[in-house]
Amino acid sequence: GESVGLHLPTLSVQEGDNSIINCAYSNSASDYFIWYKQESGKGPQFIIDIRSNMDKRQGQRVTVLLNKTVKHLSLQIAATQPGDSAVYFCAEKGGSEKLVFGKGTKLTVNP
């Protein structure tokens, strides 16, 4: 069945460092992947997406890497800032119209 999970439930980094948040997925038919950021008391906010015909996509300070061979997705945040502190969710879509979300990684940025 479809499932998306994360390797680490929490991640703590120093301000200015780069952050890497990992995600594993199990549905080889998934062809669309998204990263969301959720701050306390708010709905998830779109960060970046990637389709399965790509291996890498860059945004502003963020990069998503997709490795279809091992079904792994990662989010890299450059020069992490205190405002990046949040829970990050990966999600996948494949074979159905709904996104399947992982449990999330809580990122804490220490000043």
Add this chain to the structure above:
Amino acid sequence: GAGVSQSPSNKVTEKGKDVELRCDPISGHTALYWYRQRLGQGLEFLIYFQGNSAPDKSGLPSDRFSAERTGESVSTLTIQRTQQEDSAVYLCASSTGTHDPYTFGSGTRLTVV
């Protein structure tokens, strides 16, 4: 509107009562989704509407849960005879298509006492 609007933002109800949650999607978004998020957990799919097609209800946890959508506008999620395990944040999202990101509302925090 500029974003997805949900109301109420908070709802406290007594066990056994019915509740109705409302979602106003972004204008022009044909797809609308409801998810449930329990405290400290990920997002659990409930139901999906796409245009005039039959909704995908595969995520509804019991027959106490139902949802409606009028055309491509407002949707309501109804929970009958609420139970304490229904306490969660109910999130609504809308999108324009299959490979387009969802835009989420801020959610309705439901507490059943």
